[in-house]
Amino acid sequence: MIKVKVMRPIFYPDTEEKDFVLYPYHIFHLRLFYRRLGMKDRVMDYFAYVDLYRLGAERGDDFIPLEEWNVDERKLMEPLVGYEEAEKKAFESAITWGNSRVISWWLPRIEVVRQEMAYKVFWIYERNGEKLIMDSLDGKEYSLSAIVGKNGRSCKGPFCR
Structure with missing residues (x-):
């Protein structure tokens, strides 16, 4: 078990039967100082939310509340982007x-x-025999088989995105 910070x-x-996977982000609160003539x-x-898997940045309205969870390491997606790259983005x-x-x-x-x-947090659960995944921040549901395919992923390793 490992202790990690999670977006609430x-x-x-x-x-009742649900599992989850944790997707990595780096959150920044930046202050910009502009000089003007x-x-x-x-x-x-x-407020920047940098995706540590695909290196995309989204703007937020505030710093989202965080919680500490004790989770199994297998529930964590491995970040593919380091701090320096995330800060630059x-x-x-x-x-x-x-x-x-x-x-x-x-x-x-x-x-x-x-x-x-x-x-x-992305929730993984089953409804009417279909495996679904739900984004915990916007509530959108996606079919897991549509994302990974009927036979699972064909590409394995860190270079598959």
């Missing part, structure tokens, strides 16, 4: 977002206010 689930499946400088907060995403809102001659100075490595 919002949605749960309506069944002839105007007051601008400070903005940005968060900075790129923050600059793109900030530059669309502020006119400045300079790139912003960026400060990391808070950062956490956390996992997103």
